[in-house]
Structures are given as C-alpha cells and as structure tokens.
Amino acid sequence: MGTRTSLIISVGMLSVLAAACGSSVPPPNDRLASAEAAARSAKELGADNNPKAQLELKLATEQIDQAKKLMADGDNKRADLVLQRANADAELAVMLAKESNAKAEADKAQENVKNIKAGK
Amino acid sequence: MRSSRFVAFSLALVSVFAVACGNTLPPKELVDARAAYQSAAKGPAGQQAPAELHVAKQALDQAERAFSDDADSPETKDYAYIATRKAELADATARALIAQKDKEAAGRDASNLTAEQLRTARNELNSTKHNLEKTQDQLAAEKLAREAAEKKAAQALADLQKIASVTKEARGMVITLSGSVLFASNESTLLPAAMLKLNEVADALTKGNPDSNITVEGHTDSQGQKQYNQDLSKKRADAVRDQLVSRGVAQDRIKAVGIGSDRPIASNNTAEGRANNRRVEIIVEPPKHN
Numbered sequence: 001m002g003t004r005t006s007l008i009i010s011v012g013m014l015s016v017l018a019a020a021c022g023s024s025v026p027p028p029n030d031r032l033a034s035a036e037a038a039a040r041s042a043k044e045l046g047a048d049n050n051p052k053a054q055l056e057l058k059l060a061t062e063q064i065d066q067a068k069k070l071m072a073d074g075d076n077k078r079a080d081l082v083l084q085r086a087n088a089d090a091e092l093a094v095m096l097a098k099e100s101n102a103k104a105e106a107d108k109a110q111e112n113v114k115n116i117k118a119g120k
Numbered sequence: 121m122r123s124s125r126f127v128a129f130s131l132a133l134v135s136v137f138a139v140a141c142g143n144t145l146p147p148k149e150l151v152d153a154r155a156a157y158q159s160a161a162k163g164p165a166g167q168q169a170p171a172e173l174h175v176a177k178q179a180l181d182q183a184e185r186a187f188s189d190d191a192d193s194p195e196t197k198d199y200a201y202i203a204t205r206k207a208e209l210a211d212a213t214a215r216a217l218i219a220q221k222d223k224e225a226a227g228r229d230a231s232n233l234t235a236e237q238l239r240t241a242r243n244e245l246n247s248t249k250h251n252l253e254k255t256q257d258q259l260a261a262e263k264l265a266r267e268a269a270e271k272k273a274a275q276a277l278a279d280l281q282k283i284a285s286v287t288k289e290a291r292g293m294v295i296t297l298s299g300s301v302l303f304a305s306n307e308s309t310l311l312p313a314a315m316l317k318l319n320e321v322a323d324a325l326t327k328g329n330p331d332s333n334i335t336v337e338g339h340t341d342s343q344g345q346k347q348y349n350q351d352l353s354k355k356r357a358d359a360v361r362d363q364l365v366s367r368g369v370a371q372d373r374i375k376a377v378g379i380g381s382d383r384p385i386a387s388n389n390t391a392e393g394r395a396n397n398r399r400v401e402i403i404v405e406p407p408k409h410n
Contacts, residue, residue, distance in 0.1 A: 116237070
C-alpha cells in the first residue's frame with residue numbers, strides 16, 4: 001500500500017516534470033531568424049555556383065522548413081536542435097561561397113600581376 | 121523473497137544493458153565529426169582560424185558528452201552533425217583567409233609593378249626629353265655657326281669682289297688679278313700696292329674659306345719665248361703664293377703653278393687682249409668636307 005502510493009506519486013511527479021519541460025521550451029524564434037538570415041546571405045554570395053556550398057544551403061533550407069513544421073506542432077525542443085543543424089549548414093554555405101569568391105578574386109589578381117609582368 | 125529476487129534480476133538486466141550501452145559503437149555522424157575535426161586541426165585553420173577551430177572543438181566535445189551520457193540519444197547525432205559542419209567551417213574560413221591574403225599580395229605586387237613601370241616610363245621620357253633638348257641645342261648651335269660661317273664667307277666674297285674679278289667655275293672660285301696691278305713688266309717681284317691687295321685677298325681667304333685648297337696660277341701673253349714666259353709665270357705665281365702665306369694662308373693648302381701663255385682668256389693680237397692674258401688666277405677649290 002505505502003510503496004504503491006509512493007510509486008503513483010513518483011510517476012505523477014515525473015509526468016508533471018515532463019509536461020513542464022515540453023511546455024517550458026519557448027519557440028526558437030531567434031535561431032530560426034538567424035538560420036534564415038544565414039541561408040539568405042549564402043544565396044546572395046552565390047552559394048549556388050559552388051556544388052558543396054549549394055548542398056549545404058539546400059540542407060539548411062530543408063531543415064528550416066522542417067523546424068517550422070515542428071514549431072507548428074509544438075515540438076519546440078526538437079525544432080531548436082534542427083535549427084542548430086540548419087544554422088551550422090547555412091554558416092558553412094556562407095563561408096564556402098566566400099572562399100569560392102575570394103579564390104576567384106585571388107586568381108584574377110594573380111593573373112593581373114602576370115599580365116603586368118608580361119608587359120601587356 | 122520472491123519479489124526481492126525479481127528486483128535483483130531486474131537490476132542485473134539493467135546492468136547488462138548499461139554495459140552493453142557503454143560498448144555501443146559510436147554513430148557514423150560522430151565518427152565523421154571526429155575525422156572532420158582532425159582534418160581541420162591538421163590544416164591551415166590552426167594558424168588562420170584558431171577561434172573557429174576552437175568552436176569546432178567545443179561542438180565535438182558536446183557531441184562526445186552526449187554520446188557518453190547516452191550512447192543511443194538522438195542528440196548525439198545532431199551534435200555530431202553540427203560539429204562536422206563547424207570543423208568544415210573552420211577549414212573553409214582558413215582557406216578563404218588565405219585566398220584573401222593571396223589576393224591582397226597580388227594587388228600589392230600589381231601596384232608595385234605598375235609603379236615601377238611608371239617610374240621606368242617616366243625616366244625614359246625624361247631621358248628622351250633631355251636628349252631632344254640637347255639635340256635641339258646642338259642643332260641651334262650648329263645653325264648659328266653655319267649662319268656665321270656663311271655670313272663670313274659672303275662678307276669675304278664681297279671684300280674680294282671689291283679688289284678683283286671673282287667668278288664661280290667648276291674648278292672652284294676663281295679670283296683673277298691683273299698682271300699689271302701686281303708686277304712691273306718682266307718682273308716677278310710684287311709691287312708694294314700689290315702686296316696690300318694680296319693681303320686683303322689672304323684675309324678674305326682665311327676668313328671665308330679656311331679649309332679650301334688653293335692653287336695660284338701664273339699666266340702670260342704669247343709674246344716672247346715660251347720657256348721664258350713659263351718661268352716668269354711660275355715665279356710670279358710663287359711670289360703671290362708666298363705673299364698669301366706670309367699673310368696667314370696655311371702653306372700646306374696652297375700651291376703655285378706656272379701656266380705660261382698656254383691658257384689665254386683673250387686674244388693675243390690686241391694690246392687689250394694681251395693685257396687681260398697677263399694675269400694671276402687664284403683658284404679656291406670647294407671645301408672637301410661639304
């Protein structure tokens with residue numbers, strides 16, 4: 001009788017805690033905004049011109065969509081994690097695009113030096 | 121008794137599971153994340169992007185913690201996924217920075233080269249300008265000198281024309297002096313007045329034609345013996361030459377020849393013609409270097 005009562009109490013408390021956890025995670029609006037901003041800037045930097053950057057951008061976009069659905073379903077906790085993934089992908093896409101652009105500019109500048117040396 | 125045995129069994133089962141969990145192989149995502157971090161750490165990120173590499177390490181640590189806390193937790197895969205991207209981000213950041221530095225270095229090279237070429241071009245231009253100015257100065261000086269020489273020559277010719285007949289012929293400028301002005305009859309000694317006249321001629325020659333070779337020719341009329349005339353004309357030519365030399369005409373460019381009566385310029389049948397034939401011609405050859 002005593003043990004059963006305490007078991008019931010324990011289970012009840014756990015349920016309450018679980019419920020509290022589920023509802024206490026606020027919607028990860030900031031993470032969503034930053035992931036979307038990063039994805040946008042990757043696109044602007046020409047991520048679609050570089051296969052690896054393009055893939056990362058695609059992954060980011062898909063996960064942003066996935067996170068939005070999870071938020072609509074009230075699973076903010078999972079949405080937050082998915083958005084962390086999306087952010088990592090989008091930031092990587094940004095940097096890959098930047099790298100690609102910087103390399104192109106470096107090539108151009110070096111070509112220019114070569115031309116000057118050749119006296120063109 | 122029976123329930124306590126069940127509890128013990130349950131505990132044992134849980135322990136087995138726990139041990140099994142501890143031995144669970146890491147998920148592919150975590151293996152990838154470890155490899156990605158190792159690769160980034162070995163690459164240029166250590167030098168170029170240490171902050172990003174540190175973030176990647178923290179992300180990997182988080183994934184490792186999630187794995188060791190609960191080998192089957194889905195979060196392990198998420199954190200490992202993120203850690204892989206962070207490692208790749210560090211690597212890409214480093215490569216982008218290197219490319220940026222390459223570009224800047226090339227830009228500096230280009231502007232240095234351009235400046236150098238500009239400097240070279242400017243130097244060449246200055247040198248050309250300098251040479252041009254020099255050439256122009258030289259040309260101007262030469263022009264002045266030439267004009268002065270021409271003026272001198274013209275003046276000399278004008279001077280000569282006052283005292284003698286001057287003609288331009290193929291053999292050069294011919295100054296003809298009448299024999300009677302220079303010498304007494306049958307004499308080869310210059311008259312005093314002739315000396316003065318020849319001095320003027322010498323002055324004109326040294327002034328106007330300092331480089332020309334000069335021939336002095338003595339001519340007679342056809343009266344008398346030919347040999348006598350020949351000797352007389354030679355002596356007279358010598359006398360004129362000596363006088364010119366004494367007045368400053370360079371000795372090595374003047375010679376005297378006796379022509380005798382061989383080249384009359386007028387008839388020997390009249391007194392006037394004979395008088396014209398008795399003469400001394402001073403031939404000034406055109407200067408060779410012109």
